[in-house]
Amino acid sequence: MGGDSVRQFLLMVNDLTEIKEKLKPVREYLETEKHSDVLAHVFLGDWDSEHARTVGNVLLDELPNIKVMGTVSSGEVYEGNLAPTNYLIVVSVFESTTIELLTYHTEQGAEASCADLLSADIDSHPDAKALEMYASVLNFNFQTLLEHIRYENKTLPVFGSVVMGVTKENSTAFILAGREIILSGVIAVLYLGEDFHIHLEQVFGWKPMGLEMKATKAHDRSVQEINDKPAYDVYKHYLKIPKMENFLTLTLGFPIITKDRGVEVLRVPHGCDDDGALRLSADIPEGSTLRLSYGNLSEIYNEVSEKQESLRQFAPQAIFLFDCAARKMFWQMGIDQELFPFQRLAPTCGFFCEGELKSTEDGLIVNHQCSLVAVGMREGPEVEMPPARKRMEELKFFTDSSIMKRMGTFIQMTTMELEEANRQLVELNRDLNLANAKLSYMAMTDGLTQLFNRREIEQRIHQALEDARDERSVLSILMLDIDFFKKVNDTYGHAVGDIVLKDTADLIRSCLDEGRGHAAGRWGGEEFLVLLPNTGLAEAMQLAEKIRTTVESHEFHQAGHRTLSLGVTATDGAEDEKQLFIRADEALYRAKEGGRNQVVVVRENPQIE
Known part of the structure; x- marks a missing residue:
């Protein structure tokens, strides 16, 4: 290797017996090449905690100096595509960067204390160039913890993910730190070194629609009332979404837009109680203003292209993607269209999670949903990269025609109510007509027989x-x-x-x-x-x-x-x-x-x- 650089090994694993064999190239590389530290990211799919612990033990037994952090996941990204297996180990070898792995156990009521410990550890490393953190939040309020984190270096890039277990049936959320399983707490990795550089980009693609509303009753990742009516009424009235077992699949095209400490965030209801309360994976504080939004695949793809160009100018040597599981469900078979453009820049891996963490310019760490966080890493100076190659084939869309139908319903209802929404409705109509022409028939019919699917x-x-x-x-x-x-x-x-x-x-x-x-x-x-x-x-x-x-x-x-x-x-x-x-x-x-x-x-x- 000429000069400092990050070297990645992507190991797709079907079962535990394969790990030792697949680690051989890593071990041989470490025996012959200069390196300063080694970090393994383990994306565990639906493996349980005992399988995860075994993975940590095998990695540390085979590579004693390696740092290991891992999390359950809703799918993995391998070389810019949705991985065909459920388990992925990413070993990153650094030439000059060092890694500090930190673990924090916490519980309800101890969020502020945990935040103080994390803040102090960050401040004790003034040479830190980035912080990566994973949280398993079964037994504490993660939003409270985030709001209490305060560190001196406000420009420190922070990224990571949250697991809550809401997208998995009969499973427990957890995170992995070395040989240790953490059911309720945080693991963090500090990247240290003058030659380490990082660049964060974030993709949304959802557009607001309708007038602002207010969460008039909300508590603990649940919104009971919006504008003093059962919260579900918003989805029932504007979008005709019924209460069904697949409520999440019907609402993921229409998440709620609100703000967390002034930062715009998306929240997807994953369930609806009998009293009309919406269950969420992250808080919407009582009194918050909010609006409905709708997913726009063209907008998502355009944003991906913009972020790809920004990362190209950074010249990454490796790219990690933290993609929301709801986006994978929304794209359906087309999810690779927002992943693969990054592979054209550098080896790209990552996973699908329930919440994506990204810091703001003034040092706030925000828990996002329905977003894609792209993390470019590099050791050494920036090098000029050729322009990103454009895809010549037509962009293909895969989504549910019911989204288009419900957009039409929303337009009809808001037209009767909102005189000031004309500009938004014109834009919605244009997007609806374009999308209908491409999607409607394809999304509701069987490709072979042309009958309904x-x-x-x-x-x-x-x-x-x-x-x-x-x-x-x-x-x-x-x-x-x-x-x-x-x-x-x-x-x-x-x-x-x-x-x-x-x-x-x-x-x-x-x-x-x-x-x-x-x-x-x-x-x-x-x-x-x-x-x-x-x-x-x-x-x-x-x-x-x-x-x-x-x-x-x-x-x-x-x-x-x-x-x-x-x-x-x-x-x-x-x-x-x-x-x-x-x-x-x-x-x-x-x-x-x-x-x-x-x-x-x-x-x-x-x-x-």
Whole structure:
């Protein structure tokens, strides 16, 4: 290596047995190359604390002088892409920089004392060039701790992450410091040395909409009331978002914008209580002003390009990304489009977290959400880098069409209420029209069959059940399966199988009456689901039989004649969709067990015809 530089080793790990073997290149490098310190970042995915402790032990046994810090994560970034495994170890080797690893245990009521200790440790290292910190906040108020941190060097760059466990089912948040697991506390790394340089950038991409509101009742990561009404009413009234198990997936495109000590921050509700209180991963203090916002993928990508150029001028040797798990959910399959541009500058790694920490110019450490913090590192002087190469291919968007629909609902509602919002509404309309043209059809349809995808047909059935309850009407559903479809693929190949799927979808569609609200979706594999609002069992059975005979009489390319098994059921709305699906699946099962190529009905209530 010529001159000081940061050398990174990115180790993707599938299980614990691989770690020693994958550390060999690191050990060989350390035995032959000059270095001042070594730091391992461990991004643990859904490993539990005992697995994490084992990782720490293996790293320290194999590389005794290494410093180890780690955290649970919601996905990892490897070479500028979403990592295919859930576990990533990043070993950074420094030529002149030294590392100080600090740990702090704390609990409710001890936040100020912990903040004082951390502040004193920072001040005892006047040569510190940056501070990285991870917090596991199960048993204390992290916002209180942040507000009490006060150190002399206000320009010290601070970055890191927060874990709370809200995005993981049945798991406990924790952080790793060497061989130690910390369930409630903070770990911090001070980067020390004259030749160490760091540059922080942050990407948002959400735009405010509507007038300001006030959190009139809020406490402990929960907002009970906004403008003296249940907080959920904001999402219900403006965006028609229902209380459902997937509440987070519906709201992540519309986080709340508020301020933390004068700094604009985003907060995503991850749940809604029966009383209308919104559950959050970070505080919104009572009395705070707030607004709704909406996600704009074009804006996000433009910001990424701007931050990429700023980092290019810094000339990093390594880049760490702290990306919000909500952004990954929002981008869906397109998340690499905000990650990979940084890989063009330097080796890029990182992880998805529940909160991103970044300091301000006046020394405040702020807990963000829905943001991407990019950290460029370098040892030695700045070198000139070539201009960043622009992507020539068209930017592809992957998001949920319901976001576009709810934006339309918001526009309709606010138009009636807000005379002063014209400028914002024009901008929203422009973005909506552009995004609709690219997203709407793609996001709610199955790419192969052009029927609705599973998410869309589920949402339509959920709404149809609500309508049936309100209108006291009956709806039916059909669950269909192509008989012996595996044999088609095995005999003729998947290309012919795809033709059979597409032709079957066309035949199903030809039997439906869209004017009556009939809708068909691909349920998965060779299964389809048909929604028939305001349709009783007798009519549904006739339509099912029509579909069966239509498919039976059709001759498919190379595959010849094929048949369908169909399950039929109906409801008056007195049950949820899960029960309805179970009954339809039972009917389909009976049809297949009874010899296939037939229609079978399972009734909820003998009186429903």
